[in-house]
Amino acid sequence: MTTAENILSTLLKDHGYSITSQRLLVFNLLIGQEPMTMHELIDRTNGKIDRASIYRIIGLFDQIGITQRLNIGWKYKIELTDKFAEHHHHLTCLNCHKVIPINKNELEDFIAQLATVQGFTPIDHQVEIQGYCQNCSxxxxxAKLLN
Ligand SMILES: [Zn+2]
Ligand SMILES: [Zn+2]
Known part of the structure; x- marks a missing residue:
């Protein structure tokens, strides 16, 4: 097992679940990948798991902190949590739905500073930026000029 698979196995066990071949397959489709929609994830399983099981697995993964959802308008994409990927944020394009990861120490320091100034001990944060990518901008x- 890889380090990531060991963390997965521990997280599942801690919550009373075991690592099954289906859970492992879904996990391995997500690791190291850009955030993806349920549709994309289902596509990538190549019919090896039925839809309902994939939804159940992601539901469980969400619940025990293996995956998280990024809301894009009324849709969402799924990615592994910071336990499996370096902490980062995203720029999400509202037009083509491209998701660009951003990772800046200055941003992390600034967020920590904003909290500590208030005497607050920060544990976690979510910062998501939505707008238009270079292409779509x-x-x-x-389009605006033409109108
Ligand atoms: Zn775009
Ligand atoms: Zn951050």
Missing amino acids: KKVTK
Whole structure:
């Protein structure tokens, strides 16, 4: 087992679940990947697991902190939590739905500083930026100019 699979196995065990071949398969489809939609995830299982089981597995993963959801408008994408990937944030394009990871120490320091100034001990935070990617920005500006 890889280190990541060991963490997965421990997390499952801690919550009274065992590592099954289906859970492991879903996990391995998510690791090291960009956030993906349920649809994309289902596609990548190549029919090896039925839809209902995939939803159940992700539901469990969400619940015990293996995966997290990124809300993009009324949709969402799934990714592994910081336990399996370096802590990061995202820029999400509202037009093409591209998700760009961002990882800046300055941002982390600033967030910690904002909290500690208030005498607050920060444990976790979520910062998501939504807008238009470089490509789509051009299109959006053009469309606005034409109107
Ligand atoms: Zn875009
Ligand atoms: Zn952060």
